[in-house]
Amino acid sequence: MGLFSHNKSQEQAPSSDNADAQLSGDSTIREWLDHPVGGQIFRAMLAEAGQNEKVLGPVKGWSLKRVAGMSQGKMTDEMITDMVQKANGGSVSAVPSASTSAAEPSAPDMPEWQEKITPGRFAGQTVIVTGAGSGIGQATASRVAREGGRVVAVDISPERLNDFKASLSEATIDVVAGDITNDETIEQIVQTAGERIDALANVAGIMDNMTPVHEVSDEVWSRVMNVNLVGTMKLMRAVVPKMLEQKSGSIVNITSEAGIRGAAAGAAYTASKHAVVGLTKSSAFAYTGTGIRVNAVAPGGVATNIEAKFDSDMFMERFNAASAIMPPPTTANQLAASITFLLSDDGTNVNGAILPSDGGWSAA
Numbered sequence: 001m002g003l004f005s006h007n008k009s010q011e012q013a014p015s016s017d018n019a020d021a022q023l024s025g026d027s028t029i030r031e032w033l034d035h036p037v038g039g040q041i042f043r044a045m046l047a048e049a050g051q052n053e054k055v056l057g058p059v060k061g062w063s064l065k066r067v068a069g070m071s072q073g074k075m076t077d078e079m080i081t082d083m084v085q086k087a088n089g090g091s092v093s094a095v096p097s098a099s100t101s102a103a104e105p106s107a108p109d110m111p112e113w114q115e116k117i118t119p120g121r122f123a124g125q126t127v128i129v130t131g132a133g134s135g136i137g138q139a140t141a142s143r144v145a146r147e148g149g150r151v152v153a154v155d156i157s158p159e160r161l162n163d164f165k166a167s168l169s170e171a172t173i174d175v176v177a178g179d180i181t182n183d184e185t186i187e188q189i190v191q192t193a194g195e196r197i198d199a200l201a202n203v204a205g206i207m208d209n210m211t212p213v214h215e216v217s218d219e220v221w222s223r224v225m226n227v228n229l230v231g232t233m234k235l236m237r238a239v240v241p242k243m244l245e246q247k248s249g250s251i252v253n254i255t256s257e258a259g260i261r262g263a264a265a266g267a268a269y270t271a272s273k274h275a276v277v278g279l280t281k282s283s284a285f286a287y288t289g290t291g292i293r294v295n296a297v298a299p300g301g302v303a304t305n306i307e308a309k310f311d312s313d314m315f316m317e318r319f320n321a322a323s324a325i326m327p328p329p330t331t332a333n334q335l336a337a338s339i340t341f342l343l344s345d346d347g348t349n350v351n352g353a354i355l356p357s358d359g360g361w362s363a364a
């Protein structure tokens with residue numbers, strides 16, 4: 001379950017006797033957390049999602065409405081109205097916000113980025129996208145499809161894939177439901193792609209449980225390495241022969257801020273994403289001059305369904321200190337803009353690049 005998941009049915013309405021300040025959808029997350037009643041409601045909601053307030057560090061200065069806007073529809077207007085009513089003892093507040101944290105001002109509301117489609121950018125091309133059932137993979141698959149490409153959409157979840165395909169009925173999307181660590185799935189992906197494979201976006205990936213090496217379990221280590229690194233390698237290995245024959249092809253692997261620094265995730269995830277960087281650079285070097293380009297995108301925080309679970313108190317403390325310089329999370333569509341640039345012919349002459357798409361986090 002992701003950061004913004006919410007199960008309304010289990011929500012309890014605590015007493016609002018001691019709540020004097022009024023909360024609204026425009027109140028910041030920090031104001032909600034500082035509020036005696038709003039704080040309880042918000043913390044209960046996080047607990048249901050298997051989270052706690054520490055994961056909210058970078059967005060604490062944002063309004064509840066703004067965070068909801070990034071929740072991919074999981075936090076609806078109705079839920080916000082319900083929360084506001086409960087926090088204010090039954091009435092919806094017209095009062096803008098409580099000012100309980102004047103020392104830490106809210107982030108300014110910036111104009112939202114607007115996606116601009118380049119019609120036909122992928123026309124005539126077959127593009128494989130893994131992780132297409134959710135988040136960054138789905139946004140990438142959608143952008144390619146809406147720019148005229150045929151997408152081979154891969155995910156372990158058949159339901160999410162089918163929903164995605166149904167959401168773009170005009171587009172050409174073939175789905176492959178399966179685990180990218182499984183050789184049969186890899187075979188099926190290549191067969192489904194058929195004659196040509198113009199591009200591959202290796203997006204499917206999983207987080208670890210934010211543990212340092214002395215606390216990491218063999219199970220977490222193997223699972224994270226298998227999906228993030230082995231699955232990525234297997235699919236590259238399977239598509240490269242066809243790209244060599246075609247004398248063209250673009251591969252984009254998704255690493256992470258954790259692929260370029262040590263302060264963004266636990267040992268397993270960080271090692272897996274550093275390894276994806278190595279795999280990308282080695283391949284870019286190996287295939288130079290063949291028409292194949294291999295690059296990677298390193299996202300910072302992105303609002304998706306990826307699970308952020310902290311199983312180590314020691315690590316959480318270190319992480320929170322480091323996250324002070326982390327820009328607020330961005331949207332999956334913004335990542336798709338960076339990924340499709342490298343996937344497309346616009347990325348000509350870019351090979352072996354590790355492109356941070358992180359709002360400047362890596363510059364700090």
Ligand SMILES: NC(=O)c1ccc[n+]([C@@H]2O[C@H](COP(=O)([O-])OP(=O)(O)OC[C@H]3O[C@@H](n4cnc5c(N)ncnc54)[C@H](O)[C@@H]3O)[C@@H](O)[C@H]2O)c1
Pocket residue numbers: 130131132133134135136137154155156157160178179180181203204205206207227231254255256257298299300301302303304305306307
């Ligand atoms: N969200 C972030 O903040 C963030 C930051 C840096 C990097 N990333 C990376 O971006 C990529 C996409 O993550 P997201 O945030 O969109 O997550 P997400 O959980 O929303 O989507 C990941 C998708 O991959 C699929 N998947 C997982 N394991 C799979 C497997 N073995 N085989 C096939 N499909 C599988 C899942 O079913 C899911 O639909 C990942 O590689 C992740 O490590 C994410």
